[in-house]
Amino acid sequence: MATAVGLGELAVSRSLQNGEVYTGMVPMVSGEVAEDLVHYLLTSEQIPSALLLGVMVEKDYHVAGAAGFLIQPLPGATEGDIQAIETQIGQLRTGISELAAQSQNMDELLNRLMGLIPHHVLERRAVKFSCTCSKSRMTDTLVSIGEKEIADLISDGKAELVCHFCNEHYPFDLEELKQIHGRC
Ligand SMILES: [Zn+2]
Structure with a gap:
């Protein structure tokens, strides 16, 4: 991916709840979408984050599976919690695309990511590609x-x-x- 994208500026636009769009820009550091977004969140929004993105594309260009995890510590997270998550992410990082293709649902992926770390789901929302243009x-x-x-x-x-x-x-x-x- 980095070879195709190269380096440049990364613009991140957020649609705020009041309907305004906020756009922030940072220089890209790697050309990998996930790494550059993490860099953006850290430098522009001061939020340390881990991001895992994976997409598995078949030979006929159809998408067999795609998944993403954005992980950010809430206030009160201990150094130990963060380290445990980092270890899990390290183990999944290279195989996330295959895992996204194989997994039947998000719970299965979440359980693989969290391992033995206790967790529970607070909310579920459908994701879709959409745009506010008209x-x-x-x-x-x-x-x-x-x-x-x-x-x-x-x-x-x-x-x-x-x-x-x-x-x-x-x-x-x-x-x-x-x-x-x-x-x-
Ligand atoms: Zn549009």
């Missing part, structure tokens, strides 16, 4: 770039906006661009 948001963005730029797009006859988070494409035809021009 045609109406993209329209607002176009309105905000100004009358002259919209006039340029109208002379091109069409425009297309691409969301940088999810890669969704939003085409705008001439009629839509004229309406946007009217709102500038």
Whole structure:
């Protein structure tokens, strides 16, 4: 992964509960997503963390399994607790992708990760890939770039906006661009 990605800047965007998006940037240190995110959490948010990410891709490019663990100590965690977790993570780190593919459910993975460390589940939530972008948001963005730029797009006859988070494409035809021009 590091060979393909190289080094650069890592931008981490968080959608806050009030709807705002907070983006922090740090220089990448390794090119491995998990290591760079841990570095970000430590330097930008001062939270020591361990992150395990794994994805198993089959020869036909279909994903056989993917899993991730983000582990952060709560106040009161002892040095011994942290060391016990670190030992477990060390044993799982290289095999996480295979394990994600083989495991039937998250509990099985969690038990493998925690080993003999006592633990219980506080909450379960479904995870899904989603984005807050929409045609109406993209329209607002176009309105905000100004009358002259919209006039340029109208002379091109069409425009297309691409969301940088999810890669969704939003085409705008001439009629839509004229309406946007009217709102500038
Ligand atoms: Zn999007």
